[in-house]
Amino acid sequence: MKLSDYIVHFLADRGVKKIFVVTGGACAHIVDSIGQVSKVRDIDYVCVQHEQAGAMAAEAYSRTTGVPGVAVATSGPGAVNLISGICCAWFDSIPALFICGQVNVSELKGESGVRQIGFQETDIVGMVETITKYAYLVTEPEKIRYHLEKAFYEAEHGRPGPVLLDIPMNVQHSEINPDTLEGFSPPLTAQTAGNDTLSVRSQEVIALLQQAKRPVIIAGGGIKFAKARKEFKEIAVRLSVPIATSWSALDLIGHDDPLCIGQYGVYGNRGTNFCVQNADLIIAIGSRLDTRQTGGQGQTFARGAKKVIVDIDENELFKERLIATRVKPDIAIHADAKDFLVAFGNALAGVSLPDFASWKNQCVTWRTKYPAVLPEWYTQEGSVNAYAFVKTLAEELAETDVIIPDEGGNLVWTMQAFEIKDGQQLFSAFAHSPMGYALPAAMGAAFGTGKRIICIDGDGGFQLNIQELQTIRNYDLPIKMFILNNRGMAIMKQFQEVYFDARYEASGRGYSWPNFARVAEAYGIPAMTVYNHDEMRAKIQNALHMNGPVLCDVMVDPAQKLIPKLVADRDAEGRYISKPLEDMAPFLPRDEFNANMIIEPLEGRGEKKSSEIN
CATH class of the missing domain: 3.40.50.970 (Thiamin diphosphate (ThDP)-binding fold, Pyr/PP domains)
Structure with missing residues (x-):
């Protein structure tokens, strides 16, 4: 079988139906194989006008189907044009596969020290190594199954993300025997907390809930990526606690749901920010609590609350080098959102929780009092x-x-x-x-x-x-x-x-x-x-x-503003001082603002660069 045909059959076997392409000499064998295989399999290419668009389309295909999107580009400028779309998938944790054509193996510059040997030769693997989970130049035809299987595994397991395979032209048209190809064996060691650990951690979270008076669940996009919508909704109903969402989790809960209090953050809804900032317990699931959500100064975010943070990426839980922006967890749970929600649901069986009705009513009052559209x-x-x-x-x-x-x-x-x-x-x-x-x-x-x-x-x-x-x-x-x-x-x-x-x-x-x-x-x-x-x-x-x-x-009115918005003041020394998340512009009268604060009000403080709070 021709190797490029094998690639297309492999993708079809995994449910890929559309591949976004801009053709070129270095990827022509792959594109031709897509066309030929499309006659017998439910898979075909989509011709876009620019590789960047193809990469972004593939990323969105993944978001909407649950199947990793695929984009194909030629070597050099075609491959480089993919990079912004790869970044989209990397930073938002979207599984996607990018396949680039490359010059023949005999034309690769290798370690020669020259800049280029083959026409349009570009080291795309070196360029994208920091924004992919796996990037590899495939020079051995007999390893194609291994690299495809590993790429798909890396894209979909752990914290999802993009992968890239760079395949030289002579490798693409090589003849292979599919029955003798070496496969990839996934690692056996657990990368996140096991069931026993999650059970113990769940009991710790329940203990905090039983002591809380003003809990808020922060739902993040990790819940969607873990395919845990059902489990999340079951937990939400069981806890009956106000739910704030990050932007990427907006569609997890309907606007009219009685537990929904809206989106919080630098450009969040004012009422939602009051809910989050006045909480005494935050349970953040699948949200990395980035600076657009917390306001850039971790110590002022929900400062009166105990914080439970569940994240599949252990680096996001601690962020040791980012002292100013870090939100320090009281309970850090390194787990897939679905695994945690299942364990947490099991732990809640037969547990009696406080009635948070008065707190929910207060959150509804804030949300109603400060609508997004006047x-x-x-x-x-x-x-x-x-x-x-x-x-x-x-x-x-x-x-x-x-x-x-x-x-x-x-x-x-x-x-x-x-x-x-x-x-x-x-x-x-x-x-x-x-x-x-x-x-x-x-x-x-x-x-x-x-x-x-x-x-x-x-x-x-x-x-x-x-x-x-x-x-x-x-x-x-x-x-x-x-x-x-x-x-x-x-x-x-x-x-x-x-x-x-x-x-x-x-x-x-x-x-x-x-x-x-x-x-x-x-x-x-x-x-x-x-x-x-x-x-x-x-x-x-x-x-x-x-x-x-x-x-x-x-x-739209050219003078249209974006409000409400978190802003910064400038002190006498010219430093930008960030306001805490609850104090958004346009500013409320101080008596009204103070009346909304259950915790002690805090004036904006702490040096920040303007670019960090724009």
Whole structure:
């Protein structure tokens, strides 16, 4: 069997149905094999316009199917173009396989000291070793099964992530005997806590719960990646404790669920931040508690609470070198989220817990008192209020829709105002956060699910992968694109107002944008423009009801702010002093703020660089 044929059959055996490609000389054998195998197996390639888009589409395919996404690129520039998408998978813990063509083994520079021998030769393995779980240059044809099996194992086990195989052309077209190929044997040693340890730890958590008066569960994306939605919901019902989510876990619990208190963090909801900061017990499951969630100073985060942190990555539990930002756990549990939830559920059998009804009512009061979308925003004239638009869009969507915001202002507006429904899926590349992610990710989700995909973008980010409109049109994908167009870089402008006296360098001055509706129409995609609130809901409905792709250009007020938001003060010495998470801008009157604090209020303190709290 030809080795490249073997690769495609291997992928088909593992449930991969779509492979995202940009063809090239060094990967031509693999692409040809995909085409040939597609005649007898349920697998085929998708031609994208740029390798970066292919990588991001593969990552989103993985998120929506549970099967590692796959992208193929040629050597040199093709392989290098994958890197931003690989970063998305690495930082958000998404299993994905990236296959690169490479020059013939005889043309590899090896240790010669020269920069390049073969045409377009590039050491892609060396470039991506720090952002992959496994990266390998396959020079021995008889080892292909071993490397494919190891790559899939590494991608899916432990903390998931991307893997890459670099395969020279002569290896691709080698003849092999599949029956004699060496396989990969997974390690037998446990990498996380065993059942006995989890049982003991669960009893410790129960003891803290029995003493608590104001517990909060923080749900993170690790619950989704562990395929533990069912177990999480069972625990949530059993504990009947308020649940705050990280952005990546927004779709774990419906907005209308009585236990849901919303999203917390630097760009969280004000009411949710009051809940988290006033808690006396935090149980964080599958969340790394990064600085966008905690505010950058670990010692001020939920400072009156005992903290239980469950994470599959032991490094995330301790972060010994990151003293300023570290949230120190009182109980650190190194475990897969699903394993912990199962053990915790077993330990809870027959256990009596306190009634947290009054605390839940207080959390509901805060959430109701400080809504993400204020009533007066709906009366805005002459342009569209981004928060009002996102909430209206959410109201019109079905429970089967997949929602993908991009990065920057449109992401913040979406995460603050979107009211998720049970059954919906919402995600972005939250950690790497590259502009231009949403459009190719929407393609991957469309191929992975066949569902209607809602792509929420900005006028800046949309231009970074605008060429993929051709892919969307070519495959007639059911992607509804909503561009929150404020004719500038909103999140950067707000940053520049705080730190650069409103000098809008490159976010206003020099920045430009096209007529997106005309661009879409040039690609053969129907388009419309929303100018004001009077036509907002009707045009949303029109876009959603159209078959195939459609673009909707939404004219957002150029002065639209991102609020509420954690900010920093500057002291007499010029240092930036971060506010604690509960004290968000625009600031509440001090009497109202103090009335919301159960724990002792704390003025913002501690030196921080502006870039760490933007």
